[in-house]
Amino acid sequence: MELFLAIFTDYTLRNVALGAALLGLVGGVLGSFATLRRQSLLGDVLAHASLPGICLAFLLTGVKAPLVLLLGAGAVGWLASLLMLAILRTTRLPEDSALGVILSSFFGFGIGLLTFIQHSRNSNQAGLDKFIFGQAATIVGEDVATMALLGGVALLLVGLLYKEFKLISFDPAYAASLGLPVRGLGTLLTSLTVVAVMIGLQTVGVVLMAAMLIAPAAAARQWTNRLSSMIWLSAGFGVLSGLLGALISATRENLPTGPLVVLTASLISLFSLLLAPERGLVWDWQRTRANRRRIRLERLLLDAHVLHNHAELTPLSLAQRRRSTPARAKAELEELAAQGWVVQRNDHWELSERGHAEAHRLEQAMRVLPKTLGPLVGGGMGGAS
Amino acid sequence: MSADVIIILTAILVSTASALLGSFLVLRRMALMSDAISHAVLPGIVLAFWVSGGERATAVALLGAAAAGLLTVTLVEWLSRTNRIKNDAAIGLVFPALFSLGVLAVSLYFRNVHLDLDAVLYGEIAYAPFNTLEAFGLNLGPESLWIMGTLALLNLLFVLLFYKELKLSTFDAGLAAALGFAPGALHYALMSLVSLTAVGAFQSVGAILIVAFLIIPPATAYLLTQRLPVMIGLAVLVGAVSSVAGYVLAILLDASIAGMMATVAGLLFALAWLFSPVDGVIPARSRRARQQREFAARLLLAHLAHHDRPVPVREVLEEFGWSPAFLAQAQQWAQREGLIAGDPHGLRLTARGAVLAGERP
Numbered sequence: 001m002e003l004f005l006a007i008f009t010d011y012t013l014r015n016v017a018l019g020a021a022l023l024g025l026v027g028g029v030l031g032s033f034a035t036l037r038r039q040s041l042l043g044d045v046l047a048h049a050s051l052p053g054i055c056l057a058f059l060l061t062g063v064k065a066p067l068v069l070l071l072g073a074g075a076v077g078w079l080a081s082l083l084m085l086a087i088l089r090t091t092r093l094p095e096d097s098a099l100g101v102i103l104s105s106f107f108g109f110g111i112g113l114l115t116f117i118q119h120s121r122n123s124n125q126a127g128l129d130k131f132i133f134g135q136a137a138t139i140v141g142e143d144v145a146t147m148a149l150l151g152g153v154a155l156l157l158v159g160l161l162y163k164e165f166k167l168i169s170f171d172p173a174y175a176a177s178l179g180l181p182v183r184g185l186g187t188l189l190t191s192l193t194v195v196a197v198m199i200g201l202q203t204v205g206v207v208l209m210a211a212m213l214i215a216p217a218a219a220a221r222q223w224t225n226r227l228s229s230m231i232w233l234s235a236g237f238g239v240l241s242g243l244l245g246a247l248i249s250a251t252r253e254n255l256p257t258g259p260l261v262v263l264t265a266s267l268i269s270l271f272s273l274l275l276a277p278e279r280g281l282v283w284d285w286q287r288t289r290a291n292r293r294r295i296r297l298e299r300l301l302l303d304a305h306v307l308h309n310h311a312e313l314t315p316l317s318l319a320q321r322r323r324s325t326p327a328r329a330k331a332e333l334e335e336l337a338a339q340g341w342v343v344q345r346n347d348h349w350e351l352s353e354r355g356h357a358e359a360h361r362l363e364q365a366m367r368v369l370p371k372t373l374g375p376l377v378g379g380g381m382g383g384a385s
Numbered sequence: 386m387s388a389d390v391i392i393i394l395t396a397i398l399v400s401t402a403s404a405l406l407g408s409f410l411v412l413r414r415m416a417l418m419s420d421a422i423s424h425a426v427l428p429g430i431v432l433a434f435w436v437s438g439g440e441r442a443t444a445v446a447l448l449g450a451a452a453a454g455l456l457t458v459t460l461v462e463w464l465s466r467t468n469r470i471k472n473d474a475a476i477g478l479v480f481p482a483l484f485s486l487g488v489l490a491v492s493l494y495f496r497n498v499h500l501d502l503d504a505v506l507y508g509e510i511a512y513a514p515f516n517t518l519e520a521f522g523l524n525l526g527p528e529s530l531w532i533m534g535t536l537a538l539l540n541l542l543f544v545l546l547f548y549k550e551l552k553l554s555t556f557d558a559g560l561a562a563a564l565g566f567a568p569g570a571l572h573y574a575l576m577s578l579v580s581l582t583a584v585g586a587f588q589s590v591g592a593i594l595i596v597a598f599l600i601i602p603p604a605t606a607y608l609l610t611q612r613l614p615v616m617i618g619l620a621v622l623v624g625a626v627s628s629v630a631g632y633v634l635a636i637l638l639d640a641s642i643a644g645m646m647a648t649v650a651g652l653l654f655a656l657a658w659l660f661s662p663v664d665g666v667i668p669a670r671s672r673r674a675r676q677q678r679e680f681a682a683r684l685l686l687a688h689l690a691h692h693d694r695p696v697p698v699r700e701v702l703e704e705f706g707w708s709p710a711f712l713a714q715a716q717q718w719a720q721r722e723g724l725i726a727g728d729p730h731g732l733r734l735t736a737r738g739a740v741l742a743g744e745r746p
Contacts, residue, residue, distance in 0.1 A: 035470075035471070035474050038471060038473060039473075040471070040473045040474040040476075040477045041417055041473045041476065041477050043477075044420075044477060048593075087658060090658075090664075090666050090669070091608055091658065091664060092607075092664065093411075093604055093607060093608065094411065094414045094416070095414075096414050096415070096416040096417045096473075097411045097414070097416040097600060097603075097604045097607070098604075099416070099417060100416035100417055100419070100420060100596060100599075100600035100601075100604070101600055101601050101604045101651070101654055103420065103596065104420075104593070104594065104596040104597035104600060104601060104647055104650075104651075105597060105601055105647055105648065105650060105651025105652075105654065106651070107593060107594070107597075107647070108594055108597050108643070108644045108645070108646070108647020108648050108650070108651065109644065109647070109648040109651065110644070111506060111507045111594065111641050111643070111644030111647070112635070112638070112640045112641050112644035112645045112647075112648050113640070113644075114641070114644075115507070115639075115640045115641035115644060116638050116639065116640035119639040119640065120639070132506060133488060207424075207481075207484065207593065208481050208484065208485060208488075210477045210481055211477065211478070211481030211482065211485070213477075214474050214477035214478055214481075215478055215481075215482075217474075218470045218474050218478055221469075221470065222469060254492055254493055255489070255492075255493070256488060256489065256492050258485075258488075259484075259485035259486070259488045259489045259492075260485075260489070262481050262482065262485040263482060263485045263486065263489070266478065266481065266482035266485070269478055273464075273467075273469055273470070279469060281467055281469065284467075
């Protein structure tokens with residue numbers, strides 16, 4: 001609690017938390033569209049590709065003002081995305097390979113430039129490499145203002161073009177038939193993703209940026225089937241991971257903020273994947289287990305029913321019929337007894353009233369299909385002839 | 386051996402080992418899985434260093450690190466099989482989480498020790514000549530050469546021995562399964578080797594740039610040919626050329642060696658994209674222009690065949706709605722082929738042109 005209050009009093013922590021939360025907000029919103037359009041990893045590529053942009057901006061202007069570096073990053077990231085689309089349009093290369101080529105060659109070039117700057121006698125260069133893994137502790141009030149400005153513009157555009165973006169995410173062919181400029185809108189959405197990347201560079205850096213676009217959106221997707229609620233949830237999860245990550249990193253020395261924000265977001269996704277209502281995997285596993293158990297018990301009951309009617313129901317006879325051991329069959333009979341379907345009388349077992357009724361119901365259910373289909377098919381034939 | 390030769394040789398071994406496997410990754414559309422693997426081995430490597438006392442990682446510990454790569458593959462495949470998230474999102478969910486764990490561990494426990502974040506990023510291939518392997522009191526030469534040489538050999542053997550199976554399961558997984566070639570086992574074998582290669586190359590080129598060696602040369606080769614053996618050979622060649630040229634460039638500019646190698650590989654890819662005879666942008670464009678010109682010339686022949694007298698240029702332009710420049714191109718081609726001739730009154734067919742125009746297709 002004390003730590004939480006420190007957000008309002010501690011200058012550094014406040015900036016870090018605000019920066020991380022802003023990133024979560026914008027990344028969550030734009031990530032929702034990116035994952036729906038199957039462009040999750042485009043964010044990863046854009047982020048990696050923006051590294052040479054930072055270096056080039058520094059080399060060309062010689063200043064380290066965040067806005068200048070971020071604009072350089074954005075410009076080169078944007079260029080990389082256009083280049084990628086051009087490669088996809090003009091070659092047979094699979095999409096993932098094109099992504100991999102752009103990502104690694106731009107990043108390699110960025111590393112080359114970075115080391116070139118570091119090794120040249122420029123004393124002003126220190127700190128450029130903080131964009132690789134992010135260095136949230138260096139965020140100052142001015143940076144937060146820059147991020148807020150960029151994020152505000154991006155979110156405003158999403159708000160204004162929400163209907164259009166929704167349509168091109170779900171049904172681009174229909175959008176095109178309505179006369180919407182689908183390609184232009186797609187490029188705009190990608191460009192806004194570039195803006196989200198720019199916001200994230202100082203906090204989580206180029207390498208981990210992908211997670212801030214993917215994890216909140218993937219988590220939100222598990223809780224709802226509606227785009228509008230998904231975006232709100234995704235933004236909420238993003239802000240939550242940003243704040244929590246910033247707070248946890250403030251508890252100890254040497255705890256980098258970026259990885260913690262990403263890990264928080266990943267944990268939220270994991271939690272959602274496992275436990276979200278309806279889609280949660282845990283419920284799925286439970287359902288499967290319950291179904292398996294029910295089917296097993298029903299088969300057991302039918303076997304017991306047959307033995308009861310035509311022979312004698314004992315662990316031995318049940319074991320013979322089911323090709324198992326008497327000990328196992330005895331345990332199975334006890335399971336049936338727990339359901340109230342059989343009762344033990346001295347050395348043999350009998351189906352109870354309820355057991356008979358249940359077995360009868362199961363037999364009927366199994367016959368249901370041919371019986372109802374029979375006259376229906378016959379009637380259909382009669383009508384045709 | 387001089388230091389330069391050792392560094393270049395290490396780089397060529399890294400690129401060869403990578404290109405052999407990368408060719409199949411590109412064809413199987415698993416390029417980004419290698420990205421995920423290379424990031425995810427970081428926590429494994431950190432753990433390996435930690436287990437072996439933080440000085441030098443032992444071979445067994447590094448095998449453990451490769452297991453982290455396989456864990457990623459399994460996790461991603463499991464996640465996308467649950468149908469809760471799509472495959473690409475699953476990749477993007479798993480590897481940043483694992484990489485974050487790695488970065489966290491490095492910054493907490495390995496500050497300024499043998500493993501630092503710069504090494505994670507672009508490796509220490511420049512130190513390759515100084516880390517020598519010693520056994521039985523003998524100096525066996527640079528460790529990186531031994532590691533990467535073994536890996537390159539292993540990958541080469543794998544590709545040679547299972548070439549038929551790899552080819553079949555890459556191009557028709559269903560048929561491979563039906564014929565009993567166990568494409569699943571082959572898939573995990575391939576992924577294991579990718580993980581091993583990523584761990585082995587980690588020291589030389591870092592966790593992220595290994596992707597450049599795995600993907601860019603095979604993708605470049607993919608643009609240059611449509612035959613698998615040629616593609617693999619070209620990929621190895623492109624990797625080797627990037628290694629040598631990248632090293633020279635890095636020395637000239639005093640920049641990261643691995644970074645410049647990736648840059649050169651990217652440039653070679655761009656060259657292949659623009660100029661590849663198979664479907665390079667510029668050859669395709671000029672081919673299209675030539676076809677357009679020839680088609681126009683044939684239209685022109687057919688048109689002239691309907692007239693007994695020479696047709697004035699102005700009439701042709703009106704008829705087809707062509708620009709004068711475009712007509713000039715078509716006319717030039719037809720004249721060079723001896724199909725039409727200029728006349729003071731306009732254009733007319735030559736004897737050869739008349740024959741061609743009269744032919745039924």
